[in-house]
Amino acid sequence: GRRGAGRKPVWIRLWRRGKSGRRGGLRKRLETEARASAPSAMAERPEDLNLPNAVITRIIKEALPDGVNISKEARSAISRAASVFVLYATSCANNFAMKGKRKTLNASDVLSAMEEMEFQRFVTPLKEALEAYRREQKGKKEASEQKKKDKDKKTDAEEQDKSRDEDNEEDEERLEEEEQNEEEEVD
Amino acid sequence: MADAVAGRDKCGEPRLVSLPLSRIRVIMKSSPEVSSINQEALVLTAKATELFVQHLAACSYRRGSGRERKALTYADLSKTAEEAETFQFLADILPKKILASKYLKMLKEKRVEDEEENDSGDGNDGHEAES
8 A cells, every 4th residue: 555654554453353263262262252241240340350450460570570661562562362261260170060060160170270271380389379268368377366365365364445447447357358259159 | 548658657657568458458358268368468469459450550561552651551461461471370360352344254264264174074172172
């Protein structure tokens, strides 16, 4: 075509016809799923399926040498890729849960999914993270139980003492929130 | 928020996971076959996603065009999705880009090719059959 002075070249994306089969059909399935879930879910704007830019950028920078820039387009593409990864991993993990006749996805399902997706390199760091998380949870639980014991001792020993233990309340609220999260219900 | 970006919690300890769990859960739940997600599974998925982002960025940078080694570009990512086996599942969402004028030219050429083959009478497309 003719390019007049000052006319910018137009770039378009060349969409490949996906290979059929599990991987090729993923994008179609993602689109179908997004449409299907739209009426029922609470907040189904496209932004909600995205991950926060600031956090994504930081994670990318950690993986690259100092001073390397990331174009806005690249960052946005990686963010999209991350969302697709979550969906792919969830779908894979869900298959393992169903195989085990369970309705709740658990940690081992996610680990199995990583192997299935050929991301074995993630398995060891994930197992370490899981151990650390379990220790953290145990620590929180013990701290909260200890505080409760101390609180009970206090009220036994003293008379009506209206002490407000704000930290304690915060911990309990957080614990409750997490417990609620574990008991996910079918929408 | 600043803490979330810096990757540290209130006490200055490095966080286990930086991505927001609530957002990860929203994405996971958008998959209709999934009913419940255990908290550990949620944390591991978030962590895995972080590892994935780093892996994708690092691989794309290494594999990059070589022209601009001070930047990671969309083209680097697209190339990686196309060429690397583990990232094939991203190929559809990270397509290559070409100039619109080139694409229109390609379309025209293909049309001419198809017409010529039909004239020859054997009716075969000559291109890969789509399964």
